[in-house]
Amino acid sequence: MRDFPSCFGENGVQVADSSSSNTSKNGQNIVLCVYQCQILGRSCLITVTWNKSLMGQGLSVGIDDSTNQCLCKVDIKPWLFSKRKGSKSLEAYFCKLDIFWDLSTAKFSSGPEPSQGFYVCVVANKQMVLLLGDMKKEAYKKTNASPVPLDALFVAKKEHVFGKRVFGTKAQFCNTGRIHDLVIECDTIGVNDPCLVIRVDGKSLMQVKRLRWKFRGNYTILVDGMAVEVYWDVHNWLFGSSVGNAVFMFKALPSSEEKLWISQPITNPSTLQWSFSQRFQDSKTRNLGFSLVLYAWKNE
Structure with a gap:
């Protein structure tokens, strides 16, 4: 419960924690x-x-x-x-x-x-x-x-997903909502300009180009008319070791918060004082919408 990575800490560099590294080495899902x-x-x-x-x-x-x-x-x-x-x-x-x-x-x-x-x-x-x-x-x-x-x-879910270019799972963004097919696509091997795409039920809802410059950030998508804030950190995919993982967080926003967010990426995400761990704890203790955190591991 207390092992979520601080991807947007003061220095904005940490992606994977020790438990996630052990998961990859031991082949655990x-x-x-x-x-x-x-x-x-x-x-x-x-x-x-x-x-x-x-x-x-x-x-x-x-x-x-x-x-x-x-x-x-x-x-x-x-x-x-x-x-x-x-x-x-x-x-x-x-x-x-x-x-x-x-x-x-x-x-x-x-x-x-x-x-x-x-x-x-x-x-x-x-x-x-x-x-x-x-x-x-x-x-x-x-x-x-x-x-x-x-x-x-x-209120929250954490999952390890594995793939080479495509990472998929099932996602339910609210307690009584529909179960959706969630797919993350990103090819970082042998590609000069990697692109990150997120699809829900086959529909592309988010695309990040120039990923080497925008390897961390956030963006708001709409799922069933509900605002879902997407945070990503793919630093290890681009600049880390071959067994590094990326981290994604999907945070369903309650209606009272939706007006406080706008659907545009952060131009300088390294200045954002935010952590997956803190957001996850807030979503549990204050019931601020559902949170889904995905550790995405690239298969060798």
Whole structure:
């Protein structure tokens, strides 16, 4: 939760952090999702991390309080230990928390996050605090839990994507919004004037030319009539090592903020005092729209 890179710090040079470098070296694929939930009337953040490596697949569930302090965490490795269905108990806010999962029929695409045939849920005091997956009936039957008054809110996501020129993922820019196909295209090998293109559902919404001069910046796009601020840092792709990664952040802006932004790139992004880490923390603690951060790794 605290390992996002400060791409726009005071010196504006840092792109990848140690955890991201280790991810590339170990061949891990990671998807981290953050949900704002209510446990016994108290606001908390539940982080669900899906990972895939040569050793197998697994997930972890962590619970933070409103100040981002970790209260408890459990690691589950169902593919490595053949525990594709089960439960574990934790304790937070002076109450018992039960985590249930059933991944025995889960279906996956290319990433570590299942697309269907599963459920993962968190239950506190017989209330369903968080429920993920399409097997909702099975989850309620297994846990005998009742819904909470306020549903969990999907507030942030971090993902590692891999490719040579094209990097794709699925993106949902608000809690109840549509799921979109998000594609980043950029060819930096053997190209004198690289160009960055971002497409949503096949439609080109952003293009950055003269990328060697504009390797960091931001731009506002519209998705379903909603303003989404796009930040990029491709310094390592252009000037770093062969295993370097670029970082992209997509920040959905609430309607009250939209008028404060204009759809034009920053002419001198190195002067922007901004960090992915701070924006990510703000989006969680103040609920300022959904944030998606992508680490884009170029395959050798």
